[in-house]
Amino acid sequence: MSIIQKVRKQLSSLFPPIKRFLAWWRYDDQERLRNKVIEIWIRSAQEELLRAHHLLNDIANKPFYEVDIPQGTIDWVVRLIARYEAVKRPYTPLDRRLALRLGMQAPALRRRLLWLLSGFAFAVITTFILGLFTDFPLFHWFPIAILTGLFFYIVCLYTGYKLFPFIRSLTADHTACEHLFHANLSQIFQQANALLHSRNLKKVPQINTALHAISYQKLQRGSMQESTNNTVTKESKPVPDFKSQNQTLNHHYYPMKQAWERFLTEVLHLKDVSTVSPIHHDLGQTEVFIWDIPSVAFTRWEENITRIEAYLKKPVFFIHRDYDGIGTVGVEIAKQPLPKEIHFQNVINLHAVAQMPESVIVGVNSKGMVTWNYRKIPHGIVAGTTGAGKSTALYSIILQFQRQNHLPMFIDLKGGVSFGFVEDAGYPIATTKEAALELVKSAAQEVERREQLLKEWGVSPDIAVYNEMTGANLPELFVVFDEFAQFTDKWQGLEEGMSCLKAIAAKGRSNGVHLLIATQRPSQESLGSTDFRSNISFRCIGRMDSQASSQIALGNGAAFERLPSTDYAGLFIVRGTDAPMDSLIKVPFINDMDFRRLFLEYRNPHEGYKLGHRAMLKLKSCDYNDIF
Numbered sequence: 001m002s003i004i005q006k007v008r009k010q011l012s013s014l015f016p017p018i019k020r021f022l023a024w025w026r027y028d029d030q031e032r033l034r035n036k037v038i039e040i041w042i043r044s045a046q047e048e049l050l051r052a053h054h055l056l057n058d059i060a061n062k063p064f065y066e067v068d069i070p071q072g073t074i075d076w077v078v079r080l081i082a083r084y085e086a087v088k089r090p091y092t093p094l095d096r097r098l099a100l101r102l103g104m105q106a107p108a109l110r111r112r113l114l115w116l117l118s119g120f121a122f123a124v125i126t127t128f129i130l131g132l133f134t135d136f137p138l139f140h141w142f143p144i145a146i147l148t149g150l151f152f153y154i155v156c157l158y159t160g161y162k163l164f165p166f167i168r169s170l171t172a173d174h175t176a177c178e179h180l181f182h183a184n185l186s187q188i189f190q191q192a193n194a195l196l197h198s199r200n201l202k203k204v205p206q207i208n209t210a211l212h213a214i215s216y217q218k219l220q221r222g223s224m225q226e227s228t229n230n231t232v233t234k235e236s237k238p239v240p241d242f243k244s245q246n247q248t249l250n251h252h253y254y255p256m257k258q259a260w261e262r263f264l265t266e267v268l269h270l271k272d273v274s275t276v277s278p279i280h281h282d283l284g285q286t287e288v289f290i291w292d293i294p295s296v297a298f299t300r301w302e303e304n305i306t307r308i309e310a311y312l313k314k315p316v317f318f319i320h321r322d323y324d325g326i327g328t329v330g331v332e333i334a335k336q337p338l339p340k341e342i343h344f345q346n347v348i349n350l351h352a353v354a355q356m357p358e359s360v361i362v363g364v365n366s367k368g369m370v371t372w373n374y375r376k377i378p379h380g381i382v383a384g385t386t387g388a389g390k391s392t393a394l395y396s397i398i399l400q401f402q403r404q405n406h407l408p409m410f411i412d413l414k415g416g417v418s419f420g421f422v423e424d425a426g427y428p429i430a431t432t433k434e435a436a437l438e439l440v441k442s443a444a445q446e447v448e449r450r451e452q453l454l455k456e457w458g459v460s461p462d463i464a465v466y467n468e469m470t471g472a473n474l475p476e477l478f479v480v481f482d483e484f485a486q487f488t489d490k491w492q493g494l495e496e497g498m499s500c501l502k503a504i505a506a507k508g509r510s511n512g513v514h515l516l517i518a519t520q521r522p523s524q525e526s527l528g529s530t531d532f533r534s535n536i537s538f539r540c541i542g543r544m545d546s547q548a549s550s551q552i553a554l555g556n557g558a559a560f561e562r563l564p565s566t567d568y569a570g571l572f573i574v575r576g577t578d579a580p581m582d583s584l585i586k587v588p589f590i591n592d593m594d595f596r597r598l599f600l601e602y603r604n605p606h607e608g609y610k611l612g613h614r615a616m617l618k619l620k621s622c623d624y625n626d627i628f
């Protein structure tokens, strides 16, 4: 081996760590800091709630006359739970001072120091060079150095580490906070809340006092609001009073009475509809009409969702077969239509999303965010006619996969028009059918390899448990098809490709290999056999241009009948999410440029991961938490 080759070999072994260091320097600083802030935020909220829960537990285990805890402490517990009940997000611990302190301590400080030093060095070198060639008095270097240092420092303030927009986005982004709350705190909160309202604790006079104080305050606040509302709407028409808690038993007047009566007579062909009236429950964002009409079967309500929406001019949220277990049909109506457009940045906080490793946000319905848990429902399809917003839906899901450190792999047979750039961030992409076949084959091999690994380790259920037990870092893989029909056109590799896809669809869940398929026109041919289709249970279906396509995608005509024929961009019917079946959602909008920018901000942490091979090149992730 010549000397040059030896040197080159030595140097090449240096490159990966240098590359990794540069990637860390460029991409991870803010990410890590934000994750840390969120972690601290959640942890302190958790501690708070746990303290409250333990205290309530203590009280519950004592006879009520032996409770000698000061009233102030009990007030604190009751208020804490009431506050979390009203606003579902962690509270004060994320104050500006804390975040700022964190921000100042870590990378920002380091970066600013670097700028300052470079400014200083620059000034010294310049004055020295000037001194060499001219009779520039050298003692001037000191004020010049100070000025240049200051200049660089100001530059870094503007271009460097931006913390405030993050705080603003985190505190303003209520939905994301709610999601964080739901993922991390809801269980402990519910336990504490249930305990607080248990029969045992209601006997404790101190708790009663605290509860009364809170409800009194609420009442006062309510009456104040009412009086302000009255002054504002003095001239408006009187509104029927449905305030009595959350239901009305007024059988003569209920909201949308005329519309309902028309629906009952014209669609359900009932006579004398004035004698039937629903019980009305107001649930905040939605309202339920509970109908007790034995002659109308549940399926007739379900079949007529589109008509109900047309008569009431409001979207149906869900039809309950047995509302509250009282054997009657409950038609839940959203009070407001879905927003015309919601922007990705306002709904999805990528830093919060990184904390929820099993699910991604797909969109919002009338009650809030709708998520897809890909560990439970491993494969998905996004379909819709041209302009339905499939790409947008894919973009927001893919960005979330990426931030959760999973490994999306792309098959873009339009020659890489949509996803070609992902290569720049180190993600695999196939742009020809042959390459696609290779990718699909190696994904299927990966399923087998992982199956083997799980068997060897005796880990029965899934790859997440395997990772936890062995300390391995096997990423969840997502094979994303941009337009599936292009892959399933007749060609010689189709049969082999489809059999690999079937294997992934059947065995991918426990092995962490997923399919996400986008297509314009779902058909028998383009979606393959029924058993393949039935394994793809997450459905996100936009407007379809025919009843038949909707039938294939959803098993009913909803995507053709229920979704409007104009202005349908971003509206989807979803299945396999945490929302009720066939929920109508709006997908957040993100344009191509923003998607590209956000995607390229983050480099593939699993670069070099060899699919289907036993030996893997693992990028060892550094634990930079110690900077705190």
Ligand SMILES: Nc1ncnc2c1ncn2[C@@H]1O[C@H](COP(=O)(O)OP(=O)(O)OP(=O)(O)O)[C@@H](O)[C@H]1O
Pocket: 340, 341, 342, 384, 385, 386, 387, 388, 389, 390, 391, 392, 393, 520, 569, 570, 571, 586, 587, 588, 589, 590
């Ligand atoms: N969530 C959304 N909210 C509002 N408008 C949207 C949304 N998604 C998409 N749109 C609008 O619809 C247009 C088409 O969106 P997109 O390219 O995602 O559709 P598509 O279904 O992928 O279409 P094609 O199949 O032709 O590629 C966008 O340019 C945008 O104006």
